[in-house]
Amino acid sequence: MTASSPRALVRPPSSRMAEGLVTHIERTAADADLARRQWEGYVAALRDHGWETVEVPAADDCPDSAFVEDTVLMYGDLAIIALPGAEERRPEPAGTEAVLRELGYEIALIEAPGTLDGGDVLKHGADVWVGLGGRTNSEAVDQLAALLEPRGARVHGVPLTKVLHLKSAVTALPDGTVLVHPPLHEDSFPWTEVLEVPEEPGSHVVVLDESTVLMSTSAPRTAQLLRERGLQIVAVDISEFEKLEGCVTCLSVRLREAPGQPVG
Numbered sequence: 631m632t633a634s635s636p637r638a639l640v641r642p643p644s645s646r647m648a649e650g651l652v653t654h655i656e657r658t659a660a661d662a663d664l665a666r667r668q669w670e671g672y673v674a675a676l677r678d679h680g681w682e683t684v685e686v687p688a689a690d691d692c693p694d695s696a697f698v699e700d701t702v703l704m705y706g707d708l709a710i711i712a713l714p715g716a717e718e719r720r721p722e723p724a725g726t727e728a729v730l731r732e733l734g735y736e737i738a739l740i741e742a743p744g745t746l747d748g749g750d751v752l753k754h755g756a757d758v759w760v761g762l763g764g765r766t767n768s769e770a771v772d773q774l775a776a777l778l779e780p781r782g783a784r785v786h787g788v789p790l791t792k793v794l795h796l797k798s799a800v801t802a803l804p805d806g807t808v809l810v811h812p813p814l815h816e817d818s819f820p821w822t823e824v825l826e827v828p829e830e831p832g833s834h835v836v837v838l839d840e841s842t843v844l845m846s847t848s849a850p851r852t853a854q855l856l857r858e859r860g861l862q863i864v865a866v867d868i869s870e871f872e873k874l875e876g877c878v879t880c881l882s883v884r885l886r887e888a889p890g891q892p893v894g
C-alpha cells in the first residue's frame with residue numbers, strides 16, 4: 631500500500647453475532663459462520679479497491695462488535711471515542727481506542743451523560759449531522775460541537791423516530807447527494823440535494839472513491855439507478871448483518887489523514 635492509500639478500521643464478527651441487538655426489525659436467526667465469510671468478502675472488496683484495512687481485535691463476548699463504525703467518530707486526525715447508547719455495547723470502544731492510540735491519532739472521549747453511536751453521524755464537507763434517536767443524545771451533540779466547531783465543522787442534531795441510526799436512513803454519494811428511502815424520510819431531514827431510492831438498503835453506501843460506491847446486494851434496483859448516474863457499484867452480500875439491523879457503513883470506519891501526514 632502507498633502512503634496515500636485510503637485506510638479503514640474493520641473488526642471481525644463475534645461467534646455470538648446472532649445474539650446482537652435488534653430494535654426496529656423482527657429478529658430472524660443469523661448464521662455466524664456465513665457472517666464471517668460475508669465479512670471476509672466485505673474486507674476483500676475494500677482491499678480490491680485499493681484500501682488498506684486495519685483490524686481491531688475481535689471481541690467475541692460482544693455480539694455486535696463487527697459494527698465497528700459505532701465505536702468512534704473520525705474527524706481528520708482526531709478520533710472521538712463513542713459512549714454507546716446501548717449498555718450491552720459499552721465494552722466495544724476500548725479495542726478501537728487502543729488501535730487508534732497506537733496509530734497516533736489524537737483521542738477525545740464522549741463522556742456521560744452524553745451517549746453516541748458512530749452510526750448516527752453523517753459528515754460531508756464541514757457539515758456534521760448527528761441523529762438523535764435511541765442511541766445518541768443532545769449532550770453528545772453539544773460535546774461534538776465543542777470538539778469540532780473549533781476545527782471548522784458545523785454540527786447539526788437531526789431527530790429520528792423511524793430508524794436505529796441516522797445512517798440507517800441516509801448516506802451521501804461522493805458529490806454529497808443524500809440517498810433516502812421515502813418511507814424512512816423524517817420531517818427533521820434538512821437536506822435539499824436528495825435522491826430517493828426504491829429499497830431500504832439502497833440508502834446505504836460506502837464511498838470507495840469519487841466514482842465508486844460499495845453497497846449491499848440487497849438493493850439491486852438502487853444499484854442500477856446509481857449506475858445510470860455514472861457510478862461504479864461494488865455489491866457485497868451482508869445478509870446476516872442486515873438481520874441484526876446492520877448495513878454496509880457499519881462494518882468499517884474510514885481513517886482519513888494518518889497523523890503527521892498532510893491533510894488530504
Ligand SMILES: NC(=O)NCCC[C@H](N)C(=O)O
Nearest residue numbers: 650651697749874875876880
Ligand atoms: N452503524 C450501524 O447502523 N450499526 C448497526 C448496529 C446494529 C446492532 N445490532 C445494534 O443494534 O447496535
